[in-house]
Amino acid sequence: MVLSGHAVIDLLFTALRQHPELAVFLTLAIGFQIGRLRVGSFSLGNVVGTLLAGVVVGQIGGIKVDPMVRVVFFDLFLFATGYKVGPQFFRGLGRQALAQASLTVVLCVTSLGMALLAAKVMHYDVGTASGLMAGAFTESTVIGTAGDAIRRLALPAAEETRLLNNIPVAYAVSYLVGTTFVVWLLGSLAPRLLRVDIRKEARELDAILSGAKGTPFISAFDEWVRRAYVPRDGTLVGRTVREIEKTFEAQRLFIERARRDGKICEVGPDFRVGADDVVAIAGRRSAIVTAAATLGTEVEDAQLLSEPLITADVVVTRFTDRSLGEVGRQLGRGVALRAVVRGGLEIPYHEDTVIERGDLLRIAGNGFDVARVGEAVGYLERPSSETDVVFVGLGVLIGGLFGMLSFDVAGVPLTLTASGGALIMGLVFGWLRSIRPTFGRIPEPALWVFDTIGLAVFIGVVGLDAGPTFVAGLKQTGPSLVAVAFFVCVTPHVVALIFGRYVLKMNPVILLGACAGAGTATAALRAVQDESQSRLPVLGYTVPYAIGNILLTAWGPVIVALMS
Numbered sequence: 001m002v003l004s005g006h007a008v009i010d011l012l013f014t015a016l017r018q019h020p021e022l023a024v025f026l027t028l029a030i031g032f033q034i035g036r037l038r039v040g041s042f043s044l045g046n047v048v049g050t051l052l053a054g055v056v057v058g059q060i061g062g063i064k065v066d067p068m069v070r071v072v073f074f075d076l077f078l079f080a081t082g083y084k085v086g087p088q089f090f091r092g093l094g095r096q097a098l099a100q101a102s103l104t105v106v107l108c109v110t111s112l113g114m115a116l117l118a119a120k121v122m123h124y125d126v127g128t129a130s131g132l133m134a135g136a137f138t139e140s141t142v143i144g145t146a147g148d149a150i151r152r153l154a155l156p157a158a159e160e161t162r163l164l165n166n167i168p169v170a171y172a173v174s175y176l177v178g179t180t181f182v183v184w185l186l187g188s189l190a191p192r193l194l195r196v197d198i199r200k201e202a203r204e205l206d207a208i209l210s211g212a213k214g215t216p217f218i219s220a221f222d223e224w225v226r227r228a229y230v231p232r233d234g235t236l237v238g239r240t241v242r243e244i245e246k247t248f249e250a251q252r253l254f255i256e257r258a259r260r261d262g263k264i265c266e267v268g269p270d271f272r273v274g275a276d277d278v279v280a281i282a283g284r285r286s287a288i289v290t291a292a293a294t295l296g297t298e299v300e301d302a303q304l305l306s307e308p309l310i311t312a313d314v315v316v317t318r319f320t321d322r323s324l325g326e327v328g329r330q331l332g333r334g335v336a337l338r339a340v341v342r343g344g345l346e347i348p349y350h351e352d353t354v355i356e357r358g359d360l361l362r363i364a365g366n367g368f369d370v371a372r373v374g375e376a377v378g379y380l381e382r383p384s385s386e387t388d389v390v391f392v393g394l395g396v397l398i399g400g401l402f403g404m405l406s407f408d409v410a411g412v413p414l415t416l417t418a419s420g421g422a423l424i425m426g427l428v429f430g431w432l433r434s435i436r437p438t439f440g441r442i443p444e445p446a447l448w449v450f451d452t453i454g455l456a457v458f459i460g461v462v463g464l465d466a467g468p469t470f471v472a473g474l475k476q477t478g479p480s481l482v483a484v485a486f487f488v489c490v491t492p493h494v495v496a497l498i499f500g501r502y503v504l505k506m507n508p509v510i511l512l513g514a515c516a517g518a519g520t521a522t523a524a525l526r527a528v529q530d531e532s533q534s535r536l537p538v539l540g541y542t543v544p545y546a547i548g549n550i551l552l553t554a555w556g557p558v559i560v561a562l563m564s
Contacts, residue, residue, distance in 0.1 A: 017062045020464075024065060027054045027460040028453075045523075046452065047140055047459055048175050051168060054460040058467015070461040074144045075396050075422040077454030078553075080447055081141070082426020083395075085546035087358025087434040088343045089427050097543045099504045103511075104518040104544040106499050108551035110492035111137055111519075115555075116562060118484045124170075126150065126563040127163035130556060131170025132481070136178040136489035137552055139520050140455055141423070143167050143462060145556030148417035153564055165466040174485035179523055181490055186512050187527025193494075194501055196508045202534035205509050206350075224336040224364075226256070226282045226305045231273050232296040242269040245333075251287035254333055256280050256366070259304050280304050282334070311338065312370050315437040316359040317378035325351035331376050334369035338362040343542035348535040358434030379437035391429065391440040399425025423553055427546075493519060506540075513537030517544030520552060 016023040031050030037043060044052070057063070082089075091097055111133070119129035130146035133139075150163050191198040231237050236244055241255045258267050259278040273279060278301055281288065292298065319327050324337070328351075340349045341360040347353075355361070361377065363370055374380030403421020433440040442450070463470075493515055500511040509532055516525040517540065528537045 013060050016057070016060060017064075020063050020065045023057055023060075023063045023464060024069070024457060024460055027057050027464060028456055030057070031456065031460060044176075045179075046456055047138075048172065050456045050460045051172055051463045054463020055168070055172075055467045055470045058464040058470070061468055063464055063467075065461045065464055070458050071419070073454045073457040073461075074419055075400070076392075076450045077458060078141060078144075078419055078423040079392065079396050079399065079426040079429075080442070080450035080454065081549060082423045082428075083430035083433070083442060084344045084447065084451070085542070085549060086427040086430025086432075087356070088542045089546035089550065090431050091356060091358075091543060099500075099506055100510075100514050100517075100540060100543045101547055103496055103500045103504060103506070103514050104547040104551070107492045107496035107515065107518040107544075108548055108555070110495045111488070111552070112555050112558065114488045114491050115559065118488050119559075119563065122480065122484055125163055125166060126560050127166030128170045128481075129563060130559050131167040131172075132174050132485060132488060133552075133555060133559060134167070135171040135174030135176075136485050137492075137519050137521075138175060138178055138182075138523075139549070139552040140171075140459060141419075141549070141553040142556040143171060144419050144458060145417055145553055146560055147462075147556075148419055149557035149560035152417075153560070162469075165469045168462050168466045169470055170481060173481050174488070177482055177485040178489040179521070181486055182493060182516075182519060182521045183524045183527045185490055185493055186516055186521070186524040187531045190493075190497055190512055190515075191508070191531065193497065194508055194511075198508060198512070198528075198532045199534075201507065202509050202532040202536055205507055205536055206348075206534065224282065225285045225288060226280055227288055227295075228278055228280055228299050228301040228304050229296040230278055230299055231275070232294060233275065235294045236273045236279065236296060237275045239273060240269065241267050241271045241273070244273065248283075248287075248291065249329075251283060251291060252328075252332075253281055253283035253287060253291065256282050256334060257304055257307060259301060264304055278304060280307075307366055309364055310367055310370055311362065311364045312374060313341075313381040314361045314363060314374045314377050315379045315381060315434065316355050316357060316361060317435060317437060319355065319377050320357045321354055323351065324349055324353045324355060327355065327377065331373050335363045335365035335373050338364055343546065345538055345542060347538050347542075358431070381437075381441075384441065385443055385445065386441070387443060387446045388439060388441050392442065395425045395429045396422045399423070417557060420553060420557065423550065427550070489519075509534065509536050510540035513540030514544045517541035517546075518548040520545060520548050 016026070027050060031053035032046050033049070034053060035044055035046035035049030115129055115133040115136070118124065118132060119126075124132065126146075127150065130142060134142035134146070147164055147167060150160060153160070155163070245254055255267055255273070257280040258265055258271065258273070260274065260276070278299060280301075281295060288295070324340075328337070339346050339362040340353065340355070341347070341362065342356065342358075363373060365373075371380060399421035400418035401421065402424065403418045429440060496515050496518060497511065500506045500514065501508065506514065512528045512532075513525060513536075516522070516528060516537070525537060525541050529535055
């Protein structure tokens with residue numbers, strides 16, 4: 001029997017209604033495909049793509065996903081978010097990042113005020129106001145925390161459903177406006193408002209960070225090579241490894257192995273180089289080329305140069321608040337620095353870059369030297385795909401119990417909700433992991449699943465639930481929501497730019513990165529980096545991003561409490 005097209009569609013719809021888990025996976029597939037689409041440099045991203053896909057699939061009607069699915073994935077996402085930024089968040093509470101923390105508070109408080117003002121002037125309900133806040137600042141967590149707070153209100157079931165469905169409607173509209181205009185504001189308009197040449201400022205900041213003596217530290221370690229030399233009399237012959245390396249200390253050349261009487265031997269500081277030896281010298285390509293005439297005659301010795309190298313990640317727990325140059329001079333013999341990762345982002349670094357607790361240093365070298373540096377600087381991450389599920393489970397449990405506590409502020413009852421508590425405990429556990437990295441490991445792939453898939457499933461289920469009433473809700477809010485979203489998202493950034501530049505006297509390159517972080521606008525950070533032709537704006541991004549995530553997420557239940 002051959003089924004008609006309509007019969008196939010009816011069978012598909014029936015399957016999705018009877019097995020809503022299939023509707024969730026269909027939503028993810030469509031949503032991530034929508035998120036990949038680009039118009040120029042603009043894309044909707046996975047979050048909005050999944051929301052729109054959920055709304056479309058939800059038009060089928062009758063798809064009922066157990067609310068527990070949404071809650072579990074949302075809590076995993078929030079815990080992972082806190083875990084990633086925990087070290088930067090607590091650092092932001094200290095004096096060193098006071099300016100960036102102050103800027104973040106100003107932007108986030110202004111964002112709350114603008115959302116409440118817009119809701120009052122336009123007579124929006126609490127669901128629309130929460131969605132407006134979530135979308136204008138691309139902070140999807142507000143959807144969850146505001147929704148949890150609405151469910152705690154003593155409302156009739158129909159009214160509760162209406163308010164909850166208004167959140168994704170307002171979110172979808174304001175997200176498009178918020179992303180587009182914040183990217184344009186910080187990437188293109190802000191440098192003109194501040195009357196600065198952002199590319200010139202980036203070059204000058206780079207020169208300051210790298211020091212007047214030389215090039216950025218980042219270029220040194222991408223050129224590390226090993227060469228074999230028969231030593232020249234006077235420069236190497238008759239001298240110890242310690243003496244030779246002292247001579248070339250500025251160039252950072254190291255003697256790692258030697259061949260004597262046909263046999264390869266490891267060398268120590270007191271090893272004295274002979275005239276018939278062949279020595280393996282490691283260093284920057286440019287430094288070796290410059291010193292080649294004094295090193296001797298280069299020869300081919302594959303066996304001598306074929307010592308296996310490994311790459312490993314070191315979590316910094318010691319030698320904090322010291323420059324990379326200082327650490328390199330004290331410990332860096334035999335290893336090359338490949339990357340510095342802070343808050344999940346690879347940052348540019350120079351000799352004067354100060355490393356912080358929780359930073360991840362990616363180093364390469366032989367096994368002995370890598371282990372030595374890892375033990376001295378912090379904790380050497382062992383390659384493993386295993387997640388500490390005990391750590392994750394207890395973190396979400398303790399955070400949820402903490403978030404259920406309620407307290408009054410000026411007569412207004414406030415609570416973080418269980419989901420908000422998961423975010424807070426993620427911060428604490430992420431910070432603890434940076435101090436004691438022997439437990440609580442969550443590998444990057446697992447963290448990606450918690451973070452990306454956790455949020456996508458939550459948003460997808462929200463779209464499925466709101467699908468049947470989405471179009472009607474959009475008609476009710478009207479096109480005015482686009483204009484309101486513009487003012488709600490742009491005004492706090494303008495206030496923050498003025499405050500940061502003229503009150504805090506922040507460098508404009510760092511300021512633009514800090515504004516992107518405080519507004520949790522990663523797309524805007526990329527735009528600023530493109531405009532400045534520099535990666536340096538990320539140095540202002542990590543601390544504000546950590547604090548901004550907390551404050552903006554907290555505004556969900558605050559808006560509900562103040563408007564109720």
